[in-house]
Amino acid sequence: MHDSAPCIEDVSGVYVSDGEVNQIVERGALCRTDMAFDGAPYTTIDLSEIDTQMKSVPTQEAFIGKMVGAMRYFFGRRDGSYSDHFPQQNDENFPFKGFVFNGPPGSGKTEGVKEAGRRLHRELANEGIEVRLFLIGPGHISHKNYGESEQRMRRVFQDARDKGNNNTRTILLFDDVDTLLLSRDDSRAQEWTGALNSEFFHAVDKLQTNHTMIMATTNKEQSLDDAVKSRLWVEDAPAPTLDEMKTIAGSAIPMKIVNGKTPDEMLKLAGERIEHHLADGRDASFRLARMAGIEVLIREVVGWE
Ligand SMILES: Nc1ncnc2c1ncn2[C@@H]1O[C@H](COP(=O)(O)OP(=O)(O)O)[C@@H](O)[C@H]1O
Numbered sequence: 467m468h469d470s471a472p473c474i475e476d477v478s479g480v481y482v483s484d485g486e487v488n489q490i491v492e493r494g495a496l497c498r499t500d501m502a503f504d505g506a507p508y509t510t511i512d513l514s515e516i517d518t519q520m521k522s523v524p525t526q527e528a529f530i531g532k533m534v535g536a537m538r539y540f541f542g543r544r545d546g547s548y549s550d551h552f553p554q555q556n557d558e559n560f561p562f563k564g565f566v567f568n569g570p571p572g573s574g575k576t577e578g579v580k581e582a583g584r585r586l587h588r589e590l591a592n593e594g595i596e597v598r599l600f601l602i603g604p605g606h607i608s609h610k611n612y613g614e615s616e617q618r619m620r621r622v623f624q625d626a627r628d629k630g631n632n633n634t635r636t637i638l639l640f641d642d643v644d645t646l647l648l649s650r651d652d653s654r655a656q657e658w659t660g661a662l663n664s665e666f667f668h669a670v671d672k673l674q675t676n677h678t679m680i681m682a683t684t685n686k687e688q689s690l691d692d693a694v695k696s697r698l699w700v701e702d703a704p705a706p707t708l709d710e711m712k713t714i715a716g717s718a719i720p721m722k723i724v725n726g727k728t729p730d731e732m733l734k735l736a737g738e739r740i741e742h743h744l745a746d747g748r749d750a751s752f753r754l755a756r757m758a759g760i761e762v763l764i765r766e767v768v769g770w771e
């Protein structure tokens with residue numbers, strides 16, 4: 467470290483997810499060519515908390531159920547698990563490394579993976595196994611300094627391996643992975659993206675699926691590099707149905723008579739708002755459903771015309 471070097475503090479990355487911008491400010495110091503980044507290249511999600519905001523809807527339940535089933539097979543130790551079926555397996559060579567879930571923005575992919583993690587965390591605790599989830603968004607990795615992004619990518623996999631033991635299992639949620647790993651055919655793909663892709667593929671190839679699994683999300687399957695698709699299982703994550711969206715909208719509506727309107731009447735209005743938005747060409751999503759509920763709340767309850 468050069469003591470006299472001017473330091474830039476608060477090196478920040480901007481993580482854009484489906485139009486939502488979350489600032490991830492990493493306290494670090496950038497001093498000439500030396501880099502001291504304190505922030506981890508991922509966020510550890512607490513899987514022991516129950517999410518009271520989550521509503522159970524069949525389409526997302528099916529998706530969560532499949533994920534829990536797959537991870538139970540690879541992470542668990544009981545009869546009928548992967549380690550039971552392949553006790554002698556050299557894990558690095560096993561060609562399955564995880565999933566990429568493809569679905570429209572707001573269809574509950576990210577939340578679905580977290581919920582699968584929470585359920586598995588509870589379930590595998592009975593086998594003495596601790597499940598962890600590292601969330602990796604583009605802002606965690608992308609860095610303007612040459613080589614830094616690759617280094618951060620490498621650290622994700624290193625930490626998954628080294629900061630655990632025989633009783634830990636790590637889910638690596640690469641969120642909106644298309645923004646991280648552009649296709650080599652993509653005109654936006656710069657040289658550094660190629661290097662970052664290679665880093666990712668190299669690490670994925672060495673992954674031991676009975677300890678670490680990739681759960682990636684995307685809403686742009688077509689912009690994913692073929693090398694991603696050849697390593698990870700691409701699976702559709704469907705958007706909620708109209709009826710499910712109406713159920714979700716209900717969580718923003720008071721369950722009592724307000725300004726002469728019953729909850730059922732307000733729910734019906736929210737349903738109409740949803741149908742109106744869909745007819746307008748908006749994609750079905752949890753977000754749209756919640757917005758419709760809030761629109762009714764603002765108009766009917768707050769009285770905003
Ligand atoms: N089952 C659910 N109940 C209530 N809200 C949900 C549910 N699933 C997702 N959401 C909410 O809907 C929004 C979009 O979900 P998200 O998982 O971010 O979608 P995606 O990752 O597919 O873009 C988020 O605000 C999320 O918290």
Ligand SMILES: [Mg+2]
Nearest residue numbers: 575576641683
């Ligand atoms: Mg998402």
